[in-house]
Amino acid sequence: MSEFQTKLHSVPSGGFLTDRDKDKKPILDVRELGIDFGGLTAVDGFNLMIGRNEITGLIGPNGAGKTTVFNLLTNVYQPTRGSILIDGMPTAGKKTYQVNRMGVARTFQNIRLFKELSVIDNVKVGLHESMKYNLASSLLRLPNYWKEEKKCTERALELLDIFHMADLVNAQAGSLPYGAQRRLEIMRALATSPKLLLLDEPAAGMNPSETAELTETIRRIRDEFNIAVLLIEHDMSLVMGICEGIAVLNFGRIIAKGTPDEIRNNPQVIEAYLGKKEG
Numbered sequence: 001m002s003e004f005q006t007k008l009h010s011v012p013s014g015g016f017l018t019d020r021d022k023d024k025k026p027i028l029d030v031r032e033l034g035i036d037f038g039g040l041t042a043v044d045g046f047n048l049m050i051g052r053n054e055i056t057g058l059i060g061p062n063g064a065g066k067t068t069v070f071n072l073l074t075n076v077y078q079p080t081r082g083s084i085l086i087d088g089m090p091t092a093g094k095k096t097y098q099v100n101r102m103g104v105a106r107t108f109q110n111i112r113l114f115k116e117l118s119v120i121d122n123v124k125v126g127l128h129e130s131m132k133y134n135l136a137s138s139l140l141r142l143p144n145y146w147k148e149e150k151k152c153t154e155r156a157l158e159l160l161d162i163f164h165m166a167d168l169v170n171a172q173a174g175s176l177p178y179g180a181q182r183r184l185e186i187m188r189a190l191a192t193s194p195k196l197l198l199l200d201e202p203a204a205g206m207n208p209s210e211t212a213e214l215t216e217t218i219r220r221i222r223d224e225f226n227i228a229v230l231l232i233e234h235d236m237s238l239v240m241g242i243c244e245g246i247a248v249l250n251f252g253r254i255i256a257k258g259t260p261d262e263i264r265n266n267p268q269v270i271e272a273y274l275g276k277k278e279g
């Protein structure tokens with residue numbers, strides 16, 4: 001059961017926002033998004049609005065188009081049609097790293113860490129994105145470089161401390177247990193200071209206690225970093241437990257949007273997805 005009793009409010013520009021976010025500019029506003037791969041329409045007529053501090057779930061059967069939506073939101077794929085606004089700014093024509101700088105960070109279905117590097121160096125990779133020194137000061141190791149590098153190490157240690165990984169600073173990323181690798185990947189994404197964090201199946205391969213810990217981590221991220229989270233997940237205990245809004249995708253189209261209770265009881269969703277998983 002979700003502990004959130006939040007109602008979703010429809011707002012004048014279309015879409016729904018939570019009580020908490022309804023008077024603020026949404027962090028994500030997607031209109032009529034679609035992409036075709038040759039003759040295959042993978043996503044079509046996709047509309048989604050996410051409030052600044054909302055945790056939203058994107059669920060649906062395998063092959064429904066969920067990861068494709070993430071690839072569209074980060075401009076890995078250019079949409080065939082439709083528009084995406086991040087904090088009111090269009091992402092059209094931007095490169096993936098520019099979308100990251102606009103405030104969108106993501107993790108992947110298959111963990112992508114620098115497994116040979118230490119835990120702290122993995123976090124610092126994320127932080128380097130936002131560091132201020134230029135190429136010359138980096139290559140020549142000018143004073144500004146060392147100042148920024150020190151700040152970067154301090155920030156990485158802070159992040160690791162928040163997620164109870166301070167004692168693993170020098171461990172090799174690839175040697176960590178699965179759950180900790182997932183957490184590290186999330187931390188690396190957070191290091192870029194996103195306003196919207198996209199998590200692609202963060203609980204995949206986790207045991208129940210790791211999933212419970214992850215649920216808590218996601219909640220803390222929203223609360224302590226004051227950001228929004230959009231997550232793709234098949235683990236319904238996690239989705240129903242922390243999401244305020246849920247969108248259900250089937251064959252590339254949203255078939256339902258609502259609170260966990262609305263989604264759980266929606267006959268179309270039960271037919272297309274939940275019935276098959278839980279029935």
Ligand SMILES: Nc1ncnc2c1ncn2[C@@H]1O[C@H](COP(=O)(O)OP(=O)(O)OP(=O)(O)O)[C@@H](O)[C@H]1O
Nearest residue numbers: 037040042060061062063064065066067068069109
């Ligand atoms: N680059 C691509 N070229 C061609 N087809 C693609 C490409 N990327 C995705 N697709 C197709 O788009 C559809 C949606 O795939 P997608 O991976 O987004 O689904 P999904 O909902 O994330 O599935 P899962 O839950 O299994 O991860 C599939 O039919 C897939 O084969």
